[in-house]
Amino acid sequence: MPASYAYLGPEGTFTEVALRTLPEAATRELLPYVSVQSALDAVRAGEAEAAFVPIENSVEGGITTTLDELVAGEPLMIYREVLLSITFALLVRPGTQLSDIKTVTAHPAAQPQVRNWLRANLPDAVWESAASNADGARLVQEGRYDAAFAGEFAAARYGLRALETGIHDAENAQTRFVLVGRPARPAAPTGADKTSVVLWQRDDHPGALRDLLGEFATRGINLMLLQSRPTGAGIGNYCFCIDAEGHISDRRVAEALMGLKRICLQVRFLGSYPRADIRPGQERTALPGTSDQEFLAASDWVARCQDGRFQ
Amino acid sequence: MPASYAYLGPEGTFTEVALRTLPEAATRELLPYVSVQSALDAVRAGEAEAAFVPIENSVEGGITTTLDELVAGEPLMIYREVLLSITFALLVRPGTQLSDIKTVTAHPAAQPQVRNWLRANLPDAVWESAASNADGARLVQEGRYDAAFAGEFAAARYGLRALETGIHDAENAQTRFVLVGRPARPAAPTGADKTSVVLWQRDDHPGALRDLLGEFATRGINLMLLQSRPTGAGIGNYCFCIDAEGHISDRRVAEALMGLKRICLQVRFLGSYPRADIRPGQERTALPGTSDQEFLAASDWVARCQDGRFQ
C-alpha cells in the first residue's frame, strides 16, 4: 500500500489545509490531483492509499462531483471527515494599500462569500475568476492582479501580505471534507459517529421514500444529509445519498441498514466514521428503546422465548 | 408431567368436541373443570399438562375471562388452536313434536345464535337459561323443559333426539379454542403459524399505539386480533392482546418482537402455533423484503460491511 494521500489540488488551497489537520497526514506523502475524479481514480487504481476531497459545503450543499463518484463506479469508502471554517483573506503584494486595488481574483466558488465585503469596501474593483484560490494568489504574485481572495495560509507561500482576514459573508460557512479509501473494515466506533449510504428505491409508490426514511426514524436515528442524485435512467429517477448518525456496529444502525437492504433495490454502504462536528460524549440522548443495551436485551429475550426458557 | 388435559366443562359441550379434534387428545385423560380460571390454574399447579379453553368467538369477540387469565398471573403459553363452527340442534325427548314445545333452554351464549330461528319457528316458547348447553340437555332429559339448544353430539349422551340441526342465526359462527400449557419451546413452524403477545405501552403520547403496530406493519405482518384489556390501573389504562401471523422463529416476527420489547413497557409472549384457519402453503404472499431469505441476506450483507469485505 503506497503511503500517500491524493487530494484535490493545487497546493495551498483549503483542501490541503483541511487535510493537514489529520494527524495521519503528517506521515504520508500528499499528492495534489487536478480533479476529484482523478484523485479518487488514483485510489481505485492503487496509486494512492486514500483521497481527500470536499463533499459538502454550507453554501452549495452536497458537492455533486464527489457524490456522483461515490455513487457509481468501483466502490469506495469514507474513513474520516474534516470540517473547516471557510474565511478569506485579501492578499496583496507588500506595499499595496486598499486604495490601490483595481482588480481582484479568486476561484468562482469564493464569490458568494466575499460579495458583500467587496460591495462595501472595494465597490469599483473588477473581478476576474481564477482556476483556484491558490492560483489567484500566484497571479497576484506575478503582478497580473492587485489582490486575491484566498486562505490566509496562502500568503506566505506566494510572498504576499494579508490586508484583511476573516472575510465571510455567510456566518457558519464551512466545508466538509472526507478521506476516501478502498473498502475495508470501518474505523472503530467512538460514540459520536456518522454512517453514509446510497439508496436506490425499488419502486416509487406513494410513501416509498417515507417508508425508507422510516427505517431510520423508527430506530431514533437522525439524518444529517439527504441528497438526491439522478440515476441516469431519465428525469425523475433518483438515488439518495444519506448521512445518518451512528456507527454500523451500533445495533440500531445495523438493523436500520438491514431494513433498507431488504426494501431497497440496492444499498451502497459508504462507511462509518467519527463525526467532526461533535466529540464522543456530546451526542444527543438516544430515544428510549434504541440503545445497544436495549437491542441486546430484546434480542436475548426473543432467544429465550424461542427456546422456551423463562421470559 | 401428568398425561391429562384440563378443559372447560362440563362434558358434552362444544369445548369437549373441539378438544377431541386434536389427535393428541386421544392419548390423554380429559378432565372437565367448572371455569376457565380453574382449568388454567390446574396447569399452573402442575395438575394438568395443558388446558383447553375458548378464547375468541365470532359473536362475542375475544373471551375476556381467558384473555385476562393469560395476561396476568404466572405465565402460560398457547401451543395449539382449534376452530369449531357453532351450529345448534334442537334436542327433545323422543316423541316430542315441534308443536308440543312450550319451554326451551340453553346457555345464555346460545341466545344470539338461535333468536331468529325461535322467532320464526317457536314464537311463543318460553326461554329459560341453563348453566351450560349440556346442562340444558340434561334438564330436558329430566323433563324440566321441553327442548334444549345444544350441539347435535349431545343428543346421544342424554337420550334425546334432534328435531332440527344446523341452527345458526349468524353465518360463519365459529369459536376459537386454545391449548394452553406452561412456558416451553414453541411448536416448530409449519409455514402457516400465528404468534400471540400481550403489550403494555410505555406511555400514551399521540401515536404510541400506532408506533407499536408499526413494528408489525413495517415487516409486512398481518394482525388477526387486537383486543384491549384494562390493566387495573384505572379508566383508560389498557394493555393489548394481539395475534399476528407468523412464527417467532420467522425472522420478520422475531425482529418485530424485538422492536416491541424495546419500545413497550412490557411484552408477554403467549406462543407461536399452527393456524387453524389455513394450512401451510395457503398463506398470503409475503411483502417484498420480508421473507426469511431476505432477512438473512440483509443480515449477511451488514456483517460483510462491518468486516470490510466486498459488498
Add this chain to the structure above:
Amino acid sequence: MPASYAYLGPEGTFTEVALRTLPEAATRELLPYVSVQSALDAVRAGEAEAAFVPIENSVEGGITTTLDELVAGEPLMIYREVLLSITFALLVRPGTQLSDIKTVTAHPAAQPQVRNWLRANLPDAVWESAASNADGARLVQEGRYDAAFAGEFAAARYGLRALETGIHDAENAQTRFVLVGRPARPAAPTGADKTSVVLWQRDDHPGALRDLLGEFATRGINLMLLQSRPTGAGIGNYCFCIDAEGHISDRRVAEALMGLKRICLQVRFLGSYPRADIRPGQERTALPGTSDQEFLAASDWVARCQDGRFQ
C-alpha cells in the same frame, strides 16, 4: 320530547348515583330499566329523551353490551359522560356485628373489588350472587343474607347500616357512564372534550389499522379507548370503538374524522362531549401545528395560493 331519562336499574345502584350527579337529571323523570338494551331501545322508540348506562370500567374495560348496542342498530349519540369512583360499603341490619356475618351477597361484578377484603376480614363467609347490588341490600333487609356489598347510599333506602365503607381492592376503581340520545347537534366544545367513533376497516392488509390510527396520531390526537368488537362476519372480523381527545368542531378532530371516513369502510360518529376526567384548561399542550389557529392559518394560506394572492 318526553322529559325523562331511562337508566340501567334498579334504583339504588351506582348507575343512579352517577346519573344524579348530572344537573339536568334533577329536572327529568328518571326511569329504571332492566337492561342496557331496553334502556337504549326506549330512547330509540322515543319513550325516553336519553338513556344513562355504564360504558367502561377500570376492572372489566369497555362494557361490551353497551358498546355493541352503540355499534349496531339505529344510531345513537353520546352527549355526556360521568366518572364515578366505585367503593363498597358492607351493609347489615342494625345490630349485626362483623363476627355475626356468615353469608354475604352482591352483584357478581362487585366480587373482584371486595375479594381481598373478604379474605382478610371474613374468610369464612359464604358468597351468594344477587341480581344487582341494590337487590342484594333488599335481600339483607328481608333477612335472607347477613350482609351485602353495595354503595353506601343504599343503606338508607333499605334500613341498613354500613359496618365498613370505602372497600375497594383495586386503587382507582372507577366506572364511566354515558348519557345517550338520538342523533342531534353535539354539545358545544368546552376545551376539554372527547369524541367517540366506531370504525370498520376497508381491508386488512398489514398496516391497515396502523394507518387508521395514523389519522389521529399525525394530528396530535390522543386516544383514550380502543376496543375491538366483532362484526359478526366471522372470527377475526372486528370493528373498533375509539375514544379520542377533542371535539368534532376542533379542526384537527374534524380533519381526522374526514380522513377516517375516506379510508374506512364505514365510520359511525358517536358524539363529542365534555370530558369528565379533566376540566377545561387542564388538557395537555397541543403538539405544534395542531391548534385550531394553525389549521385556520394553513387553510387560509392554501386559499391564498389557490387564488394567486401574496403568500
Add this chain to the structure above:
Amino acid sequence: MPASYAYLGPEGTFTEVALRTLPEAATRELLPYVSVQSALDAVRAGEAEAAFVPIENSVEGGITTTLDELVAGEPLMIYREVLLSITFALLVRPGTQLSDIKTVTAHPAAQPQVRNWLRANLPDAVWESAASNADGARLVQEGRYDAAFAGEFAAARYGLRALETGIHDAENAQTRFVLVGRPARPAAPTGADKTSVVLWQRDDHPGALRDLLGEFATRGINLMLLQSRPTGAGIGNYCFCIDAEGHISDRRVAEALMGLKRICLQVRFLGSYPRADIRPGQERTALPGTSDQEFLAASDWVARCQDGRFQ
C-alpha cells in the same frame, strides 16, 4: 405586462427550442439572457412577463442555480413545464469529413452525453469547452474548431452541416424546463398536473423528514422530485424542493399542503401546472379514499355530524 419571455440564452440552444414548443411563445418577444439569475430577475423587475429556464436534467438532477433562485429572494411561480429529449448532432463546415476532425467543442454539460461516441468515433480529437453549444457552433463557423456538438437545429443558423445526429450516451436523456412568472392564480387543473413546493423543517428530530413526506404519502400523492438545498445556516441545514403529483385545487393536494404548512417552519408554494410527461387521462389510478369525490363526501359527512343531521 410586457409581452415578452426571458430565457436562458444565447439563441440557438436547447432552451430556445424547448421554449418554442409552447404555443404561447409564438405571440411573445423572446429575449435571451446570459444567466438563469438574470432571466429570473427580469421577471422580478417587471421587464419580462415570464422566464424560461432549465430546472432538472436526467444527468445532473435538479439544476441548483435555478432551484436556489426559486428558493430564495422575491417569490416566483412555475406555470408550465416542457420536457425535451437531448440528443446531439456533430456539426461541421460543409465539406468536412469525419477523418478531417482534429478538434471538437461544446458546452461542458454536453460532455457526459457524447463521451462514449467520441471515444468510439474520434478517439484522437481534442476537446475544447465553449460558453454554450450555440457558441461552439459559431466558433466552428469561424474556423476555430473543426466540429461542434449542438442541437441539429443549430446547423442552419450557423451555415453548418450535421455529419451525425442522434448522439446521446445515456438513454432517456432529457432536460426539464419551466416557465416562471410572478405569483398569480395557478393554471387550471387538467387532470394530470404537478405541484412544486419548498419546505423548511421546524426541527430535525429523528423522523421529522419522514413525517413531512407522510403528509403526501397518507394522501396517496407521489413525489417526482426531492432535492435538498442548503439554507445557508451552516453544514447540515437543508430545505427541500419537492415536486408532487396533482394540483393545489385537488382536495388531497390542498390538504397535504395545509398539513405541511402546519408542521413546517416555512413552506413556499412554487405553483401547480400541467405535467409534460403524461397527458390528462394517463395518470395513475388514485389510491382508495384520495379522490376529490371522496374528500368532498367526507367533508360533507363531518359537516352533517357537526350539525346533528342524519349520518
